Amino acid sequence: MAKFYTEIHPSLQEFIKDQKIFFTATAPEQGRINLSPKGIDTFRCIDSQTVAYLDLTGSGNETAAHLIENGRITIMFCSFSEQPMILRLYGQGRVIHPRDQEWQTVSPLFESLPGKRQIIMIAVESVQTSCGYGVPIYELKEERKMIIDWATKKGEQGIKDYWQAKNLKSIDGLPTQLLDD
Template identity: 45%
Template sequence: MGKIFESITTHQRDFILKQKMFFVATAAGEGRVNLSPKGLDAFRLINEHQVAWLNLTGSGNETSMHVQQNPRMTMMFCAFEGSPLILRLYGKAKVLHQADENFDTYSKLFPTFTGTRQIFVLDIDKTQSSCGMGVPLYDFVEQRQQLVQSHDKQGKNGVEAYWKKANQLSFDGDETRVLELSGIQDESE
C-alpha cells in the first residue's frame, strides 16, 4: 500500500540523492502522455517542496510544450539496488528557457552542458512511496556520455540549429516555441 506525504521526507531525500536516474511524466490537455527517463548530473533537490532538473537537447521537446499548456508533472524514482522502493513526486512545474529571468539562478546549480535546453522547476504538493518489489535489481555501470559528446561536437550553434530542425513541434503537432522562449532569432523568417 502506497503512503502519501505533503512534502519530501528526510528518508525520501536520502533515497533520491542516491539514484542514478529518474523518470518524468507530463501531458497536455489533449494528445499523448510523455514519459522520459533522465540521467547524468541533471537533478537538484532545492528543498522539501521543490526540485529542479536540467533538460538537455533531445529528439523531441514534449515536456516543455506540455508544461506550457498544463503544468502538471510527475517524477518517479525507483530503487534498482538495495531495498525496494518507488517514489513519485507530484506537483506543478514551470519551464525556464535561457531567456527567462530565473534561468541563470537555477543553471548555476548544474554542470555546464553545451546541449542545455531548459530547466524545469517542480513545486511539489504530494509525494507517494510504494513498495517497488516488482522492480528488478540492476548494477549501475556508468552514465552514458554519447549525448553530451554529440552536443559538444555540434557546438552551441549546431545545437540551436537542431532545435530549429527537430524541436519546433511536439509529437502531437503543437508548437514548442523553443527558439522564441530561448531568445534566439529564427533567421529563416
C-alpha cells in the first residue's frame, strides 16, 4: 500500500543512501515528458525536505529546461534488493549553475566530477513509498565510468563546446540557461 509523508524521515534518507540508481521525471507545460536514470554517487539529502543531485553533462538538458519553465520534478528510487520498496519524492526543483553564488555553498557536498554541469536542488513537497513487489531483484555489477572517461577526454573547453552544440535548448525548444551570464 502506498503511504504519503510530508518529509523524508531518517529511515528513508538511509534507504536513499543505499541506492545506486535513481530516476528523474519532469515535463514542460506542452511537449515531451522526460524520464532519466541517474547513477554514480551524485544524490544528497540536505535535510528532511531538501535534496539535490549533481547533474553531469548528457546528451540533452531537459530537466533544466522544464524546471525553468514550471519547477515540477519527481525523483524515484527502487530497491532491487531482497527488501522491496519504491520511494518517490515530489517537489519543486531549481537549477544551480557554477556561475551562481549558491554553487560555492552546495557544490562541496559532491565529489568534483569531470563534466559536472549543474546542481538540481529540490524542495520536497510530498514523499510516497509503495511496496515494490513487482520490481525484480538485481545485483550491481559495477558503476559505469564511461561518462567520466568521456568528459575527461573532452576536457573543459570540449565540454563547453558540447554544451553550446547540444545542451542550450530542450528537445521541444525550451531554453536551459546553461551558458547565460
